[in-house]
Amino acid sequence: xxxxxxxxxxxxxxxxxxxxxxxxxxxxxxxxxxxxxxxxxxxxxxxxxxxxxxxxxxxxxxxxxxxxxxxxxxxxxxxxxxxxxxxxxxxxxxxxxxxxxxxxxxxxxxxxxxxxxxxxxxxxxxxxxxxxxxxxxxxxxxxxxxxxxxxxxxxxxxxxxxxxxxxxxxxxxxxxxxxxxxxxxxxxxxxxxx
Amino acid sequence: xxxxxxxxxxxxxxxxxxxxxxxxxxxxxxxxxxxxxxxxxxxxxxxxxxxxxxxxxxxxxxxxxxxxxxxxxxxxxxxxxxxxxxxxxxxxxxxxxxxxxxxxxxxxxxxxxxxxxxxxxxxxxxxxxxxxxxxxxxxxxxxxxxxxxxxxxxxxxxxxxxxxxxxxxxxxxxxxxxxxxxxxxxxxxxxxxx
Numbered sequence: 001x002x003x004x005x006x007x008x009x010x011x012x013x014x015x016x017x018x019x020x021x022x023x024x025x026x027x028x029x030x031x032x033x034x035x036x037x038x039x040x041x042x043x044x045x046x047x048x049x050x051x052x053x054x055x056x057x058x059x060x061x062x063x064x065x066x067x068x069x070x071x072x073x074x075x076x077x078x079x080x081x082x083x084x085x086x087x088x089x090x091x092x093x094x095x096x097x098x099x100x101x102x103x104x105x106x107x108x109x110x111x112x113x114x115x116x117x118x119x120x121x122x123x124x125x126x127x128x129x130x131x132x133x134x135x136x137x138x139x140x141x142x143x144x145x146x147x148x149x150x151x152x153x154x155x156x157x158x159x160x161x162x163x164x165x166x167x168x169x170x171x172x173x174x175x176x177x178x179x180x181x182x183x184x185x186x187x188x189x190x191x192x193x194x
Numbered sequence: 195x196x197x198x199x200x201x202x203x204x205x206x207x208x209x210x211x212x213x214x215x216x217x218x219x220x221x222x223x224x225x226x227x228x229x230x231x232x233x234x235x236x237x238x239x240x241x242x243x244x245x246x247x248x249x250x251x252x253x254x255x256x257x258x259x260x261x262x263x264x265x266x267x268x269x270x271x272x273x274x275x276x277x278x279x280x281x282x283x284x285x286x287x288x289x290x291x292x293x294x295x296x297x298x299x300x301x302x303x304x305x306x307x308x309x310x311x312x313x314x315x316x317x318x319x320x321x322x323x324x325x326x327x328x329x330x331x332x333x334x335x336x337x338x339x340x341x342x343x344x345x346x347x348x349x350x351x352x353x354x355x356x357x358x359x360x361x362x363x364x365x366x367x368x369x370x371x372x373x374x375x376x377x378x379x380x381x382x383x384x385x386x387x388x
Binding site (some may be wrong): 001002003008009011012013014016017019020025028029030032034035037038040041042044045046048049050053060061064065068069104108140144173177 | 205235244
C-alpha cells in the first residue's frame with residue numbers, strides 16, 4: 001500500500017503545477033488572468049448549476065471528472081488559445097497525457113486517460129456538455145469585461161461565433177441564450193474588425 | 195426560463211470571487227498563497243485519486259459536490275485559519291451560506307445549503323472523507339515546504355496533531371500514513387516550540 005499511496009501522492013504534488021498555467025482570459029471581477037485550476041473549478045460549478053440545459057441525459061459525475069482533469073496536459077504544453085490551435089498542439093497534449101496520467105496506478109491512470117480522450121474528441125453527451133461549458137466560461141468572462149480580450153487579441157465577431165457555436169452540441173438552450181448576448185456586444189462595438 | 199438562467203448566471207459570476215480569497219497555506223511548488231478555488235479543485239482531485247482509503251463506502255459525487263461548494267461562504271467571511279476558529283466565525287459563515295446559496299433557484303440552493311451544512315457538521319461518511327482531505331491538502335503543502343508556515347504562525351507539533359487527527363474520522367489509513375510523516379518533521383526540527 002505504501003508504494004501505491006506514494007505514487008498517488010506524487011501525482012497530487014505534480015498537478016499543483018496547473019495553478020501556475022495562466023489562460024488568455026481574465027477573471028470576472030478583476031484584471032487578473034485565470035489559471036487552469038481556477039477555471040476547472042469554475043466549470044465544475046457551472047455543470048452543477050446548469051446541468052438541466054444539457055441536450056441529452058448526462059452522467060454528472062462523469063462530466064465533473066472530465067472537467068477536473070481536462071487541463072492537466074497543459075502542465076507540459078502550456079495554455080493554447082482556442083482560436084489558434086494546431087495539429088502540433090494536439091500531438092504535444094497526447095504526449096503530456098501519457099506522462100501525467102502515467103504517474104498514477106494503472107486503473108486510475110487509464111480511467112483519466114480515457115476520460116481525457118473522450119473529452120477531447122467530444123464523443124459522448126458528457127464530453128459535449130463539458131466542452132460547451134469549457135467554452136462558455138471564457139465567453140461569459142470576456143462579455144463581463146465588454147470584450148476587452150477579443151479586441152486585444154484581434155478576434156472578430158464571426159470568429160467568435162464560429163469557434164463557440166459548438167456550445168450548441170452540448171446545449172442548444174445555452175447557445176441560444178449566449179449568441180443573443182454576443183450579438184449585443186457586436187451592436188455595442190465591442191469586437192475587433194473581422 | 196430566461197429569469198431562471200439569469201439567476202443561475204448571477205450566481206456563477208458571484209462565485210468568481212473565491213479566486214480572490216487567499217488561504218494561509220502556500221502552493222507545493224511556489225511561494226504563493228493558495229486561493230479557495232484552487233484549493234477546492236485540488237481536494238476534488240485528491241478525492242478521485244484517494245477514494246479507496248475512505249473508512250466507509252462513499253458516494254464520490256456527493257463528496258465532489260461538497261468540496262466544490264465548501265468554501266463559497268468565505269466570499270463573505272474571508273479565510274479563517276483552522277487553528278483559530280471561533281463561534282463568531284461559524285455564525286458569520288451560516289449567514290453567508292444563506293445569502294450565497296439563496297442566489298440560486300430554490301431546489302439547487304437548498305441542495306447546496308444542505309450539502310454545506312452536512313460538510314460542516316461532518317454528519318455523514320462523505321462529509322468525514324471530504325473533511326479529511328480538506329485538512330490533508332494543507333498538511334501536505336506545508337510538509338513539502340518543511341513546515342515553514344507552522345513556524346511562521348507559531349504552530350507546535352501537538353497542535354498540528356490535535357487539529358489534524360480528525361483526518362482519521364474520514365480515513366484511518368491516510369491518517370496513519372500522514373502522522374508518521376508529521377513525526378519526521380518533528381525529528382527534523384521543523385516545528386515552532388509548543
